Amino acid sequence: MPVAPGTATAASAGVIAGPPVYTLPIDESVAARALTAFRASCAALQRRSDLSGLTRGSDWAPACTAAATVPTGEARAFFAQYFEAVQAGDGKAFATGYYEPEIRGSRDRRSGYDVPIYARPRDLVEVDLGAFSDTLKGKRIRGHVVGQNFVPYDDRTAIEQGTLDGRAQIIAWAADPVELFFLQIQGSGRLRQPDGSVIRIGYDSQNGRDYTGIGALMKKRGLLAPGQSSMQGLVQWLHDHPEQGHEIMRENKSYVFFREQSGPPLGALGLAVTGGVSAAADPHFVPLGAPVLLSMDRADASRLWVVQDTGGAIKGANRIDTFWGAGADAEATAGGMAAHGAAFLLLPVGTLARLSGERADGNASPQP
Helix, strand or coil: CCCCCCCCCCEEEHHHEECCHHHCCCHHHCCCCCCCHHHHHHHHHCCCCHHHHHHHHHHHHHHHHHHHCCCCCCHHHHHHHHEEEEEEEEEEEEEEEEEEEEEEEECCCECEEEEEEEEECCCCCEEEEEHHHHHHCCCCEEEEECCCCCCCCCCHHHHHCCCCCCCEEEEEECCHHHHHHHHCCCCCCEECCCCCEEEEEEEECCCCCCCHHHHHHHHCCCCCCCCCHHHHHHHHHHHCCHHHHHHHHHHHCCCEEEEEECCCCEECCCCCCCCCCCCCCCCCCCCCCCCEEEEEHHHHCCEEEEEEECCCCCCCEEEEEEEEECCCHHHHHHHEEEEEEEEEEEEECCCCHHHHHHHHCCCCCCCC
């Protein structure tokens, strides 16, 4: 059954049993890389509250304990032994891709580099609404205080018009607003300076405004030619139509703030994400750190992934954003990724039986 519109979590949507994990097409080498990512995620899986409502921290203990000593060449058998496959709703999945882009940037403002890249503003406040009401558990809002009122934070248009002057540090300056726009969508990236040196930046926060995908917007308005809906096609159109493109980008009111990084890009768990292994999903439908097997109409997306990240545009059940690393190949794969198929969420053995028992008892929320 499909997930009903407005369903808040995987637990409320309902999950059904998938096939036995040992029957799923999991390549041993892919399983080995996924096992490494899963091991790294174990501490968070056992510590964090699962917003999906599917698991408790203790559920992951047997698999996490066993993961530490899996012999070489037995990763696939490990997943088959300690996990069961389930699907949220009908399991019909849509997968996109993201990567670590490299754009032109400079630490100092200079000719040709005049687009500010902001750090998190000092007056940006994030509020956990669950602290005020149990019915709002898992919901957060961002804004700032004006007088005695808490109000929405500046949107993209306001920020581009300079409202953050004196309120946020400028980390560096980009050469191209279109390049920076797509780096914000990716969430992290590299700034290649005129002297060839690199500054790495990563996601720090966001202004709290809803994300609007401009690709769908442009397609609906008939602005894109057939085959131009990839990221590369969008970038080309925006460069070819700078004034109209500028206004279209502003229709995405969401704005991302960065911090400087010394190492690889980090996902929502605070862990380094790995190309071809890490993925982003909605934590209300997939426990962060859990493995997901995708069976898609693209062979490169059809593999075992570990959900270690989230994304402003990645919302709802069976919506997966696959990470491909850095470089030209990663950009080409991620930019053209739009795969359809099925998603199998791998949960600790016994989870489905426990959830079924809780529903029968009228208690659909797992306890810590």
